[in-house]
Amino acid sequence: MIRNCLTIIAFIFVAINIKCAYEAKKQTLKVSLYYETLCPFCMAFINEQLYPGYQKIGDYLDLELIPYGNARRNKSNDGWMIECQHGPKECLYNKIEACGLARNEDQNVSISFVYCIQKAIQMDPSANYKLITKKCSGIIGVSSTEIIKCAEGEEGVELMVKNGVKTDAVQPEIQGVPTVLYNDYYNDTLEEYNDNFLGIACKLLNDEPNACTNLENEIL
Numbered sequence: 001m002i003r004n005c006l007t008i009i010a011f012i013f014v015a016i017n018i019k020c021a022y023e024a025k026k027q028t029l030k031v032s033l034y035y036e037t038l039c040p041f042c043m044a045f046i047n048e049q050l051y052p053g054y055q056k057i058g059d060y061l062d063l064e065l066i067p068y069g070n071a072r073r074n075k076s077n078d079g080w081m082i083e084c085q086h087g088p089k090e091c092l093y094n095k096i097e098a099c100g101l102a103r104n105e106d107q108n109v110s111i112s113f114v115y116c117i118q119k120a121i122q123m124d125p126s127a128n129y130k131l132i133t134k135k136c137s138g139i140i141g142v143s144s145t146e147i148i149k150c151a152e153g154e155e156g157v158e159l160m161v162k163n164g165v166k167t168d169a170v171q172p173e174i175q176g177v178p179t180v181l182y183n184d185y186y187n188d189t190l191e192e193y194n195d196n197f198l199g200i201a202c203k204l205l206n207d208e209p210n211a212c213t214n215l216e217n218e219i220l
């Protein structure tokens, strides 16, 4: 009897190990979002596509968020000068998000933080940036004072330059935002489906995540 029990226990143990080994081999899709904080299409993509999709298949994603977008920069004797497509406020929000992202390694936290800010801006574009930062900084466990200080100081500029260099390096050259790279790749077809993030991601993951079964809009 005892021996039978031990055999069963051993069997269960092996079965668990096999399951773990199998799960460890699951696929990962790298998703890199190049965006800027005040562009309406970026907000729509983050709030209505990426964030909800991430809740379903986040375990399969390797997420990279790069706020900068169509900003321009150049360096003079006075230091860096950065101009954003939607003006200084966008530069500030880009930096606020970059500062938060730089203070955290957990991508669940990153997407929640960025979503929190983008949702707040979308709901009330005239809201005070300090209040929005205060509302969202708790998600990363850093004080809003620290984030604002980073965003308004030299660190914020450095993070923008870094994101600018990364954005400029994308091939083919980014023509507009949002631009989403899947495993470091994008093309016209993938871009057309930015309003169906889950559809693209599931396709590229060969429908492996459970959440991918019975998707309404099959694509590509």
Ligand SMILES: *[C@@H]1O[C@H](CO)[C@@H](O)[C@H](O)[C@H]1NC(C)=O
Binding pocket: 054, 055, 056, 057, 058, 059, 106, 108
């Ligand atoms: C991250 O979120 C996913 C679901 O999207 C969840 O399964 C996973 O446990 C979370 N990971 C951490 C470290 O919180």
Ligand SMILES: *[C@@H]1O[C@H](CO)[C@@H](O)[C@H](O)[C@H]1NC(C)=O
Binding pocket: 072, 073, 074, 081, 082, 083
């Ligand atoms: C870059 O420098 C030129 C002149 O040197 C200036 O006219 C332009 O506004 C600058 N652009 C940015 C984004 O700083």
Ligand SMILES: *[C@@H]1O[C@H](CO)[C@@H](O)[C@H](O)[C@H]1NC(C)=O
Binding pocket: 186, 187, 188, 189, 190, 220
């Ligand atoms: C773009 O990439 C997707 C996924 O690899 C592929 O299915 C599609 O045919 C490509 N489209 C073009 C125009 O190359």
